[in-house]
Amino acid sequence: xxxxxxxxxxxxxxxxxxxxxIADMGLQxxxxxxxxxxxxxxxxxxxxxxxxxxxxxxxQATQQLNHSLTLSDAKLANLSxxxxxxxxxxxxxxRSQFLDWGLTPSEQQVALLLLKGLSLQEIAAVRETREKxxxxxxxxxxxxxxxxxxxxxxxxxLEDFVTDxxxxxxxxx
Numbered sequence: 001x002x003x004x005x006x007x008x009x010x011x012x013x014x015x016x017x018x019x020x021x022i023a024d025m026g027l028q029x030x031x032x033x034x035x036x037x038x039x040x041x042x043x044x045x046x047x048x049x050x051x052x053x054x055x056x057x058x059x060q061a062t063q064q065l066n067h068s069l070t071l072s073d074a075k076l077a078n079l080s081x082x083x084x085x086x087x088x089x090x091x092x093x094x095r096s097q098f099l100d101w102g103l104t105p106s107e108q109q110v111a112l113l114l115l116k117g118l119s120l121q122e123i124a125a126v127r128e129t130r131e132k133x134x135x136x137x138x139x140x141x142x143x144x145x146x147x148x149x150x151x152x153x154x155x156x157x158l159e160d161f162v163t164d165x166x167x168x169x170x171x172x173x
Contacts, residue, residue: 010051011048014048098111107137110138110141
């Protein structure tokens with residue numbers, strides 16, 4: 001809006017300067033004065049045209065960015081929906097595996113909290129029980145799953161997400 005106002009003012013200056021130059025020509029003023037007036041008129045006109053083209057270019061760029069933003073928002077909404085659906089499906093897969101292993105509801109809760117990365121002490125606090133109880137439940141989870149511990153539990157659920165085509169980072173530089 002500010003640019004349009006400036007362009008309009010510059011166009012008005014150009015128009016008024018044109019009227020002034022024509023009047024000056026009728027008065028037969030010195031050639032140096034007329035050259036100066038025409039130079040100022042031409043520079044003002046060039047500035048006005050440039051400003052108008054620049055306003056149009058920025059307006060088009062802004063419209064293109066708005067369109068891209070709208071498309072990105074739609075893609076993000078779609079990805080959010082897909083992510084929510086994938087998270088739900090993954091959660092169902094985990095729960096189904098817990099049932100296949102024959103875990104009790106308490107063991108399922110402990111296993112889920114282990115997968116989330118909580119320590120045995122934190123799980124005990126969340127479940128309002130003793131750490132020894134949580135440790136025993138975790139041992140039963142590992143035994144029923146046929147795995148060795150917390151890391152193997154996490155790896156059991158993550159191994160399908162790691163493909164052989166991805167390079168593995170080296171431990172040495």
